[in-house]
Amino acid sequence: MKIRQDLIAGFFGLLVISVGTPLMAQTVSEEPVLSILVYNYSAASPTVLGQAEKETQRIFSRVGVSISWTDCPIQQVLLEKSDCYEEPAPGQIRLRILKQPLNDYFQDSIFGFAVAPVFASVYYGSALRLAVLDKDEYALSAIMGCLMAHEVGHLLLGENRHSASGIMKAQWDLKQVQLAMRGSLGFLPQEKKLLYANAIAGRRKAEPALCARGTRE
Numbered sequence: 527m528k529i530r531q532d533l534i535a536g537f538f539g540l541l542v543i544s545v546g547t548p549l550m551a552q553t554v555s556e557e558p559v560l561s562i563l564v565y566n567y568s569a570a571s572p573t574v575l576g577q578a579e580k581e582t583q584r585i586f587s588r589v590g591v592s593i594s595w596t597d598c599p600i601q602q603v604l605l606e607k608s609d610c611y612e613e614p615a616p617g618q619i620r621l622r623i624l625k626q627p628l629n630d631y632f633q634d635s636i637f638g639f640a641v642a643p644v645f646a647s648v649y650y651g652s653a654l655r656l657a658v659l660d661k662d663e664y665a666l667s668a669i670m671g672c673l674m675a676h677e678v679g680h681l682l683l684g685e686n687r688h689s690a691s692g693i694m695k696a697q698w699d700l701k702q703v704q705l706a707m708r709g710s711l712g713f714l715p716q717e718k719k720l721l722y723a724n725a726i727a728g729r730r731k732a733e734p735a736l737c738a739r740g741t742r743e
């Protein structure tokens with residue numbers, strides 16, 4: 527009998543826990559999570575890309591936004607069903623790492639481009655050229671992470687939005703690279719508020735944006 531009472535007590539205990547946990551999750555965990563699928567078409571190594579993802583995550587964590595990364599193979603395995611090759615789910619972001627700008631007319635200041643609400647592209651070649659400005663061996667992944675944050679930032683901030691300073695500055699020079707290396711290159715306070723609000727509400731509509739020069743692809 528004692529055993530039965532314990533079992534009943536245990537059962538109701540589980541009920542309390544199972545009911546209580548979701549309620550706690552709703553109140554404690556309000557941090558929005560961006561789901562980003564990454565397609566690497568460049569020569570960026572998995573190590574550099576992995577470190578760049580961590581840097582992007584660190585930058586967005588200061589906004590109060592988390593990132594869930596999925597590294598996608600660039601060749602589809604037909605027999606394997608994968609989110610990488612399905613229609614994008616609502617809120618999902620697809621980030622391409624491309625070799626370099628398609629047109630040499632554009633200069634080094636071009637980091638990539640973003641087409642809201644889903645697609646962002648970063649040029650690995652641009653990260654390489656900016657990294658040359660700094661001799662630190664970790665420069666490349668740190669700069670890659672900042673460029674990725676910049677382009678994903680476009681998806682959340684809307685339209686072709688750039689700032690006079692911070693990570694959303696349209697053209698970077700040595701100062702931005704040095705800030706990136708110190709982990710100090712990030713979003714401005716007003717950008718943080720907007721990013722957080724839009725991450726919570728879902729990305730708002732935005733026109734295609736191309737960094738610098740005002741030309742769109």
Ligand SMILES: [Zn+2]
Nearest residue numbers: 696736737738
């Ligand atoms: Zn830009």
